[in-house]
Every structure is written in C-alpha cells, then in structure tokens.
Amino acid sequence: MGIVKDDAHGLDKVVLKTPQGASSEVFLHGAHVTSFKTASGKDVMFLSKESVFKPPKAIRGGVPVCFPQFGQLGPLGQHGFARNTAFEVVESSDSSVTLLLKASGREDERYPHPFELRVSVKLEDEALTQEMTATNTGDKPMDFTCALHTYFSVSSIEKVHVEGLDGVGYTDSLQGGKPLTQDGPVVFRQEVDRIYLATPDTIKIVDEGAGSCVEITKTGFPDAVVWNPWIDKSKAMGDFGDDEYQVMLCIEPAVAGSGAVTLAPGKRWTGTQSLALSNL
C-alpha cells in the first residue's frame, strides 16, 4: 500500500507523486495531508516548524480533518477526534490514496456513534482533491459538524487577500459569534477567526507577494472558516512559531455555523475540496 516511515518523526505516511514531479505527503495519523508541492515547484501548504508529530496530538499545518465536530460546536474536545486517531490505508496508487477510520462508538463516551470516515486524496500536477465521506454504521441518527482545516502557505500575510466572500454573512468567533457581513475582499491586519455561512463554492487566495493564486472549490460543505492567529495567539500556541502567522492562512471548507448534518442509520454524506494553483 506504499506506506513508508517518515525519517524525521517515525510516523507512517504515504507519498504521492505525478510523472511531472508534483508530490504530496499523507500521514495515517489523522488522514493528515502535510504537503502539496506542484509540478511547477510551488509549496501550497503550510506546516509549522514547531509541529509535534506525537500521536494522539494533531499535526499543526497541512489539512487536519476535523470530525465529528468542528471547533467547540458540540460536546467533544476541540475539532473532534479524527485528527488525533490513526486511519488505515484501504487503497492507493502513485498519485492517490484512500484512508479509513472505522469508529466503534466507544472512542469517546460523549459520541456513542459507530461510523466510517473515508478520506481520499488525489494529486495532479497543479491540483489536489480531497474527498471526505462519513457513513452512519449505527442504528441511531448521528449528528456531526466537520472541516478540512487547510493551512495554506503565503508569501506574507499582508500581501494576501481572499476573494469570493464579498456580501457573505459570517459569525465572528472573536466577538462571541456576532453576525456580520463581509464587505469586499478579506484582508489580514489583525487576528481573524470567522465562520462564513452558506458561501459560494469557489474561494480564491490571491497572493500578490508570490504572484500566484490558489482556487479552492468545495462541494458538500456549506460554510468556510477563515483563520489567522496573528501575534498573541501564535505566541500562546506551543506547537506554532511566534512569527509563523506571517506566512500562513487557513481557509477551511466546513459544516459549522449553518448547522450540523444529521445522518440516518446507513446513510452517507460526502464533502470535497479541490485546490488548484495558477499564476497571477
């Protein structure tokens, strides 16, 4: 199944490649994508230099899979337990992999639901697609919220803006969930932590400093979280460099502020995101 041990951390991962030279790494711990390098040589994802690769702690950067809870929107610990749990590889090729978490319902007494969570990753020369499918394998309805909590690498946070959210309503997590409406592109001059509700399915990160643009296309996820921790929160996070807020940005396709998904027994839910890089 193409599983190798990571030299630096000793954890199992799968390395994806395309014939033209794009590459991506996916750790079994959390079904966590930690890098996406395009064939043209650009590193799209941010991974903190301070990240702790010690399960059950989540990796800091890349794409933590938040499931069956986003943030504090439920009884579980922050962002649910999928990101803290080992997945198994059920299918792989040179440029794609599918990982599976079979939950028995006994992982956490606050979430007594058996489920299967499948995360697949497909690499192309200038694009990466992730699909997340949750199946309720129990006999009771199951509620969840979730996100593909994607950390992007940027040249310099003040040279970046986000397009596609103009006129969209959001709740500001830094103001107790106050409802507001976006006016123009999103820019970053201070801490930002917002849940944009029922957003368009295409959002763009325009990086004037790097002369590039990442187009995020999502399906199934109604919402999108936008986060940059800025100075004080960066200092407060033990697994994040004090200055790293300057070179990262999270845009997270999510089921969050628009309400939980309720899955009847035997039913399935799917969400996807595709990341495509282009020059400005």
Ligand SMILES: O=P(O)(O)OC[C@H]1O[C@H](O)[C@H](O)[C@@H](O)[C@@H]1O
């Ligand atoms: O530190 P973590 O649990 O990984 O969470 C990191 C961040 O995730 C999301 O973006 C939330 O909206 C933030 O409030 C949170 O700080």
